[in-house]
Amino acid sequence: MNLSSSYLLSLTTFIYLGAAALYMIHWIFRVRQVGVLATVVTVGGFLVQTAGIILRWTESYRLGYGHAPLSNLYESLVFFSWVTILVYLVIEWRVKRRVIGAFATPFASLAMAYASFSPKVADSIEPLIPALQSNWLLAHVITCFLGYASFAVACGLGIMYLVKMKGAHHDEKPESVIGSLPRLKVLDDLMHQTIIFGFLWLSVGIITGAVWANQAWGTYWSWDPKETWSLITWFIYATALHARFVRGWAGQRIAWLSIIGFLSVIFTYFGVNFLLSGLHSYGSG
């Protein structure tokens, strides 16, 4: 068999890296056609990746294991990058600003590059151990990663906001590097919307995890490091939402909270697996 899922997923890594570079060029050199090309390449990469994920799924059946490709670190990274691209494409389609791609697609490319090239991440298809044999696996992983991906995009928007703000005083011409970024008000609103979307999915992700844990182990909450860190992340975004809603915090402060929140997401995702031990240890293989 020459068309394997690993081939397609490795290919995706390069396509996304290319797309991120194109978005960067589009932003810095202000060439409209490059932006269109970046979108085309991203959509192409997304389709290749989707095919890769489906193929990996069918391959697992051929191996006799038969499970959705969401069961280890490699598969979750691939899925994280897939959802990040999906969330970004929806935003691009809705607000029609390709510049955002320069700040969002790098997250997806980096996740794929890490999945493909790190010796720490095994890409073999493994059977599901008894604890993972549940329909809640699908619901839990999908909802959590919808949250994580939204937070990645919100972090990109936060960085954009800070870049725009730093340069705003001396460079406001629409054709300049800073001037081409969306207005601060637009970025702020978009950041807020993306955080809201992520927050809702993170909440659903934590709840589905609790339901699953209750079914597998008889406790919906055991203060396992992964659970606790997801709650810490939840607290950070809850702070951002309340500060904005009741204290009128906006802009710079929310941009920083969005970056801090995403750092917490990264720690929940990797730090807990590599540095702390707990129930989610199967996520580290």
Place this chain on the structure above:
Amino acid sequence: MKKTATYSQENPVIRFFSSVHLAIFLLIALAVTSIIGTIIPQGQSQQFYLDNFGPTMSKLTKILHLNDTYHSWWYLSLLALFSTNLIVCTLKRLPFTLKLFKKDNLAVSSDYLTRMPYKRIWRVKDGVLDNELMQKLLSTFQKKAGSFQKKPNVDGGTLFLVEKGKWSYWGLYGVHLSILIIFLGAVFGSFYGFKGRIMLMEGETTDHAVRFDTAAPIPLGFSIRCDHFFVSFYDNGAPKEFRSDLTILEKGKEVLHKAILVNDPLEYKGVTFYQASYQAIPEVTIRVASSTGIQRSFIIPAFQKVSWPESSMTLALLKYIPNIHGVPAARIWIGDGTGQGHALWVLQGRTEKYTRGDTTYELSLVSASERYMTGLQVKKDPGVWIVWLGCTALILGFAIVFWVPHRRSWLWVGPKDGETQVILSGQTNKNKIHFEKDFRELEDSINSVLGNQ
């Protein structure tokens, strides 16, 4: 909320608890302090902390209960303060929400409408806006915006209002209430439920579990038997399935059979049994032939003593090796009933001699097998449904708070500045982009009605 004049007259205690500063401080404090328990290993002995963190940190761990951070007095106090703040803050907001909810959006002037963020004014020549056109205008308004309320004699004209999603102001209360419901469920469950474990050999029956926290036995009110335990592995050695076939007995009568898996527990009378672990327990059959001509066979399971009173002998299995030089071997302890004894290795297919006094015994290993012991986690949590109710309400509440907007679209028709004017204006409290799109569509439809004239 903004400070108001009445704010300063309030009871300082209420002011403290209702402060939004406190809410944000608590959220950040919970986020930061929650990190502690993920870094310091939880539930270890005092000695462990002394060995790993030194005397100062070990003392601090003891004072602040960092060995069980999330149940420590200060963490629970933070959570209690958080709940209080949540309740007081929410209640304090109530009059404000009521005002928003009760606000009569028909009580506006035509000038107010022209100051709305979304608006459009049409000037129509006198006499053009006849009954027929008015009907057409209103039916377009209704079709695009929804069914409307009408109020005559507003600044000499007529006001029409479409209002949607006013109830969404209550979503916030749903979210905050649901968090309290989740806490309530957790507290209720911890008071009226228990968590424990049961270790059962295949074929064994028990009527109680052992509590995790106190190791005290908890009577179940019925009995549970493990009929079989099975474990299977994938080709790569990873476990594939752990399964216990369980039977529930009421007064010795079988009432329920179920095979439980890791993700498929058994629930009976509010008590749930989860597949948690297993152990393989060896069991050997030893034949003892005495020089006096008596011969007997004993089944010796691990952890148990078997006695032969006639020869004042006790036998126990100390160690079992399934394969040594191709045969199983067992290390057998032979006691004389006084605590004295002798241990020897018995390999299958060979005879070992043991002499006591003037009698010689010949021991041989007839057969060896492994029996399984299943480890069940046992739980009773009557609060879990309260927690799920809270979780559902939380998500529904979020959806309302974040995505259900309070939208108002006004249409005013009447004489203004010496001509007939049609004023369309709109307002929303969230998702302005989507509202603007809808408003422009409405504006275009009305424009095509009026523009044709």
